[in-house]
Amino acid sequence: MVADTQAGRQHDAAAPVQAALAIELRGISKAFGSVQANKDISIQVAKGTIHGIIGENGAGKSTLMSILYGFYKADSGQIFINGQPTLIADSQAAIRAGIGMVFQHFKLVQNFSVLENVILGAEDGALLRPSLAKARKVLGDLAREYELDVDPDALIEELSVGHQQRVEILKALYRHADILILDEPTGVLTPDEADHLFRILKGLKEQGKTIILITHKLREIMEITDTVSVMRRGEMTATVKTAGTSPEELAELMVGRKVLLDVAKTPAKPGRTVLEVENLRVRDADGVERLKGISLSIRAGEILGIAGVSGNGQSELLEVLGGIEHGTGTIKINGEVIDLTGKSSDAQSRRARGIAHVPEDRQHLGMIMDFTAWENMCFGYHNDPAYQKNALLMDNDAIRADAEGKIERFDVRPPDCWLPAKSFSGGNQQKIILAREIERNPDLLLVGQPTRGVDIGAIEFIHKRIVELRDAGKAILLVSVELDEIMSLSDRIVVMFDGRIMGERLPEETDERQLGLMMAGVGEGEGA
Amino acid sequence: MTRLPRWADLVLVPLISLLLAGIISALVILAIGESPSEALKTMVVGAVGSPYAWGYTLYYATSFMFTGLAVTVAFHASLFNIGGEGQAQLGGLGVALVCLALPWPHWTLALMAAMIGAALFGAAWAAVPAYLQAKRGSHIVITTIMFNYIGAALIIYLLVNVLRPAGQMDPATARFPEGAALPQFHDIPFIRNLYLRYDGSGVARLNAAGEPIYQQVPANVTLFIAVLACWLVWLLLWRTRTGYEIRAFGKSQQAAIYAGISPVRITMIAMLISGALAGLMSINNVMGESGRLLQNSAEGAGFIGIAVALMGRNHPVGVFLAAILFGFLYQGGAELGLLTGIPIELRTVVQGLVILFTGALDHMVRMILGLFFRPRRTVVT
Numbered sequence: 007m008v009a010d011t012q013a014g015r016q017h018d019a020a021a022p023v024q025a026a027l028a029i030e031l032r033g034i035s036k037a038f039g040s041v042q043a044n045k046d047i048s049i050q051v052a053k054g055t056i057h058g059i060i061g062e063n064g065a066g067k068s069t070l071m072s073i074l075y076g077f078y079k080a081d082s083g084q085i086f087i088n089g090q091p092t093l094i095a096d097s098q099a100a101i102r103a104g105i106g107m108v109f110q111h112f113k114l115v116q117n118f119s120v121l122e123n124v125i126l127g128a129e130d131g132a133l134l135r136p137s138l139a140k141a142r143k144v145l146g147d148l149a150r151e152y153e154l155d156v157d158p159d160a161l162i163e164e165l166s167v168g169h170q171q172r173v174e175i176l177k178a179l180y181r182h183a184d185i186l187i188l189d190e191p192t193g194v195l196t197p198d199e200a201d202h203l204f205r206i207l208k209g210l211k212e213q214g215k216t217i218i219l220i221t222h223k224l225r226e227i228m229e230i231t232d233t234v235s236v237m238r239r240g241e242m243t244a245t246v247k248t249a250g251t252s253p254e255e256l257a258e259l260m261v262g263r264k265v266l267l268d269v270a271k272t273p274a275k276p277g278r279t280v281l282e283v284e285n286l287r288v289r290d291a292d293g294v295e296r297l298k299g300i301s302l303s304i305r306a307g308e309i310l311g312i313a314g315v316s317g318n319g320q321s322e323l324l325e326v327l328g329g330i331e332h333g334t335g336t337i338k339i340n341g342e343v344i345d346l347t348g349k350s351s352d353a354q355s356r357r358a359r360g361i362a363h364v365p366e367d368r369q370h371l372g373m374i375m376d377f378t379a380w381e382n383m384c385f386g387y388h389n390d391p392a393y394q395k396n397a398l399l400m401d402n403d404a405i406r407a408d409a410e411g412k413i414e415r416f417d418v419r420p421p422d423c424w425l426p427a428k429s430f431s432g433g434n435q436q437k438i439i440l441a442r443e444i445e446r447n448p449d450l451l452l453v454g455q456p457t458r459g460v461d462i463g464a465i466e467f468i469h470k471r472i473v474e475l476r477d478a479g480k481a482i483l484l485v486s487v488e489l490d491e492i493m494s495l496s497d498r499i500v501v502m503f504d505g506r507i508m509g510e511r512l513p514e515e516t517d518e519r520q521l522g523l524m525m526a527g528v529g530e531g532e533g534a
Numbered sequence: 535m536t537r538l539p540r541w542a543d544l545v546l547v548p549l550i551s552l553l554l555a556g557i558i559s560a561l562v563i564l565a566i567g568e569s570p571s572e573a574l575k576t577m578v579v580g581a582v583g584s585p586y587a588w589g590y591t592l593y594y595a596t597s598f599m600f601t602g603l604a605v606t607v608a609f610h611a612s613l614f615n616i617g618g619e620g621q622a623q624l625g626g627l628g629v630a631l632v633c634l635a636l637p638w639p640h641w642t643l644a645l646m647a648a649m650i651g652a653a654l655f656g657a658a659w660a661a662v663p664a665y666l667q668a669k670r671g672s673h674i675v676i677t678t679i680m681f682n683y684i685g686a687a688l689i690i691y692l693l694v695n696v697l698r699p700a701g702q703m704d705p706a707t708a709r710f711p712e713g714a715a716l717p718q719f720h721d722i723p724f725i726r727n728l729y730l731r732y733d734g735s736g737v738a739r740l741n742a743a744g745e746p747i748y749q750q751v752p753a754n755v756t757l758f759i760a761v762l763a764c765w766l767v768w769l770l771l772w773r774t775r776t777g778y779e780i781r782a783f784g785k786s787q788q789a790a791i792y793a794g795i796s797p798v799r800i801t802m803i804a805m806l807i808s809g810a811l812a813g814l815m816s817i818n819n820v821m822g823e824s825g826r827l828l829q830n831s832a833e834g835a836g837f838i839g840i841a842v843a844l845m846g847r848n849h850p851v852g853v854f855l856a857a858i859l860f861g862f863l864y865q866g867g868a869e870l871g872l873l874t875g876i877p878i879e880l881r882t883v884v885q886g887l888v889i890l891f892t893g894a895l896d897h898m899v900r901m902i903l904g905l906f907f908r909p910r911r912t913v914v915t
Binding site for chain 2: 328329330352353354355356357363365367370371372373374375376377381385386388389394398399400402
């Protein structure tokens with residue numbers, strides 16, 4: 007073991023017990039194979055506070071919380087709940103200890119009602135009716151107390167994401183949780199919904215509940231937490247009072263070096279029109295119209311940002327442009343109309359037209375997780391003559407040589423083209439895809455959620471590469487649910503809501519409040 | 535779960551699984567009042583103890599290689615082709631039609647033509663389920679099972695009503711012409727010396743014409759074609775664009791569509807290749823051994839192919855080795871029924887246990903082994 011234990015001890019010494027502690031972790035360590043996910047972590051969370059845990063992807067935040075919630079067993083260390091040493095063997099034990107968890111991906115039964123979901127696993131007996139009646143009453147009380155209004159009889163699948171999240175919180179409160187852990191709760195919310203969530207959390211805090219908020223968004227940490235702990239590479243690097251720190255300092259603590267939070271870019275010099283979309287409509291498999299007449303254009307040398315809460319047609323827009331989905335309307339690339347429905351409407355023909363696509367869901371669409379890095383580096387371009395040895399066989403040596411160059415230029419770590427894609431971190435997976443798509447030198451780059459699940463250090467790099475491609479005179483369509491990202495990268499911003507374009511704004515002439523309203527469907531609907 | 539080192543994963547896990555299957559088999563044999571050691575001895579001697587024994591083991595292994603490869607290719611496209619049995623039987627029909635069509639002058643010509651026939655008929659029998667899967671989403675497992683039954687019924691109908699020579703009692707085709715007979719091991723120069731019969735004093739016995747007498751074994755030149763097929767399947771899957779697309783499609787259909795790979799095309803191609811490989815098995819049994827098409831010609835080899843692919847980890851090298859193992863079990867099991875009081879059905883029990891341990895209980899073995907391979911705690915800095 008290295009001498010990283012000191013950090014933990016310092017905390018013990020430096021933080022005299024003033025308030026009662028809701029949770030105290032002492033020397034928690036957890037290894038997966040040769041990867042030390044948590045190294046001697048000690049943390050103290052005071053009762054009735056909101057405690058933020060921040061760190062890059064793979065820093066060990068989720069592992070730590072999974073240990074606290076009984077999903078994993080720590081290799082060593084102790085957990086104290088309300089001052090009592092507690093053994094948390096499984097999630098039932100965690101619930102008994104008063105811990106509730108709201109996961110990033112909700113654990114709700116889609117075709118059950120809110121009530122049914124709330125009592126699921128906490129039924130009082132063989133008959134459901136008494137439990138349901140009791141739950142209905144409790145839910146009513148909780149709703150009044152904490153602004154947690156949800157229709158108890160609504161089916162989950164009918165609820166918005168924000169409401170589904172409230173159901174998760176209600177589930178935890180119904181089980182008498184005093185300590186609530188939320189894992190990246192705002193990733194799927196509009197700014198408005200996020201504000202509402204924060205109001206709920208503040209209300210809970212006033213009632214004496216303890217909240218642990220796991221996030222990678224510095225802004226949220228600054229806005230709502232009392233104390234913040236920073237994790238890096240499995241270690242707890244610092245615990246500080248939020249009031250006494252700054253986003254810059256936190257970012258530095260997370261990454262271990264100074265980070266440029268803003269994207270440095272010069273004004274765009276738009277050239278000819280590369281992409282023209284007119285009255286684009288897409289229906290999904292159930293016949294529901296997902297794109298309801300989208301029209302937009304992008305010129306060479308500019309980044310068009312599409313803002314919107316996820317699920318409002320942005321994915322379908324990317325997919326129809328990328329040749330994955332069929333649609334009606336016209337799409338012109340470099341002035342030529344492309345086929346949207348026929349035989350040649352597939353991703354191969356789009357690539358031949360100079361459209362490159364970095365998909366939103368990189369793990370399911372953008373790459374094959376079991377393929378090696380080099381196999382992924384030619385994915386989608388595997389028919390390129392440069393990758394063939396002869397009419398029958400592929401030239402794997404050439405593909406590997408090509409991949410090694412890309413790995414170096416995009417700083418993919420570890421620089422090993424034989425590793426399967428699943429062994430890379432999210433940021434490095436994204437770099438593999440970006441390297442593959444950007445180095446094709448496309449006329450139009452479609453980018454969906456370029457930095458979702460990507461750590462801060464890599465975000466900086468990815469943003470730089472996208473701006474570089476723009477400066478090389480390429481058109482870029484950026485879809486992101488991160489308003490910060492849209493605001494800082496885009497030259498023009500289009501807001502989508504319910505398959506329509508709500509309006510267009512210039513980033514320097516708008517703010518998050520205004521965009522947030524448009525994202526929620528409130529707006530003048532000027533069209534574009 | 536601890537990740538095992540590669541060698542343990544590839545060598546140790548199958549070996550321990552086999553050992554466990556062996557132990558349980560021994561218990562079963564004990565339970566029916568026979569001696570496990572005697573049984574093992576009988577199996578080893580009968581299946582690998584002499585060139586004669588190998589002549590049978592390798593004959594079965596040849597069939598299993600083809601059907602194992604058939605399952606492997608489909609599996610890489612995440613298609614579970616259970617129809618190897620029917621495709622092999624239809625392949626046999628292709629072989630029979632080709633062999634009976636001409637008075638073949640030489641076996642090499644007959645072999646090439648029969649291979650085309652076998653592959654075409656096998657592929658055609660896989661094409662319908664493949665099309666239904668690709669276009670209509672009918673599950674390939676269901677349709678290929680149904681096609682096994684349809685195939686068997688079709689063959690019987692054809693044998694009884696169309697292909698049976700007048701006056702012949704049993705439902706089978708006429709014997710293939712002399713020129714369509716494949717050289718068996720006792721016909722091949724050099725190899726046949728292993729099959730000389732000797733008299734008591736160690737001198738090779740001669741027939742009336744003064745030629746040496748050989749023991750007859752069913753293993754034939756098809757074995758070499760099967761080994762070649764293993765190599766070609768490896769080449770297909772890991773060195774060609776089609777193989778790349780098949781593997782990509784098999785790992786993630788969504789990602790394949792993102793890459794512009796047509797699901798319909800890959801489903802069809804993978805299943806056609808799979809069906810053709812299953813069909814090619816008939817070269818071994820129909821052309822190489824029986825010399826005519828009988829009913830139920832595949833004798834379950836299509837199903838054993840599933841186990842072979844499973845145990846061979848869907849890799850041609852693994853399929854090659856697993857096919858030989860199952861050839862051993864098949865031949866050894868037959869010897870058990872012949873030479874001991876153990877009924878031949880025990881062969882099915884042993885095979886079932888091997889499939890159970892190498893396939894279904896694979897993770898159990900892996901988990902137990904994982905305890906021994908747990909790495910010492912290391913710190914990543």
